[in-house]
Amino acid sequence: MPIKRKNLLEIDKTDRRILDQVQRDGSLTNQELADKVGLSPSPCLRRVRALEEAGIIVRTVTILDHKKLGLDLTAIILIGMDRHTPERFAEFEEKVSEYPEVQECYLITGQDADYMLKIVVPDMDHYHQFLLNRITRIQGVSGVHSSFVLRRVIDSTSLPLGYLD
Template sequence: MPENEKPLARIDRTDRKILEQLQADGSLTNQQLAERVGLSPSPCLRRVRALEDAGIIVRSVTILDHKKLGLSLTAIILIGMDRHTPERFSAFEEQIGQHPEVQECYLITGQNADYMLKVVVPDMDSYHQFLLNYVTRIPGVSGVHSSFVLRRVIDSTALPLDYLS
């Protein structure tokens, strides 16, 4: 195990309830959370802090409605690289990470691509500019295949906790 990686944490039924509630609504107060999971506030807060310290709870965020903010186009982009070297991948990842349009970036296998991006922009013109002015100018990008989301069928940030013992 790498030295900076913590061992897997033990999750009991109460921790699982806490995680389920926080995934559904991260804005719950400790009092509300404690009531929902059947604990008093002090032990509930200790458990939440322990889950944070273990790195299980990474951060809390607010999810925005992209369409109400005028970001109505979501693109999935498959990107091929000309060379498969750590330096090439590192440079790509550093440059693509500078663009807030990129919501997700994965190094993948099993496709005719090396990376898969999820990008959110206002419209097709904005996407075109993003693609031509940024993505295709990153050294090493040798191919780009774009697909556009017609409708979100499942859009969740919650992890499946049923697999935990």
């Protein structure tokens, strides 16, 4: 069932095809993209630029193979804070944004934690050092619970565009 969208750019089928393709492979040339979505290059480029200007396409990134780079350990860390104040949260968020190991950071609800981090490090020794020398030294961190990824079952950066119909 389509989602009712208020005050958002209307996305048609061609825009959805463009978005689907660039999510799959951001390195496509404009000509390749145009061929895949059934447009000529000029209208395709205009649509891509309109999607960028509207803020729908935020940026294009390259996804690296973490294992081939020796980053073999992925951990999910649930973090509890001692106080729930905007200042405490801002300080925590500013600090973790400085750490290259942190791939994702979410302020969450429904758990016995306030934040969920996804980090990638070479091994358990590096994880231990990261936890002791960085995370637990952030003012306000009162609890840490870690889980380790055994296998990536689904690892996608693509958004589900079917809801836009």
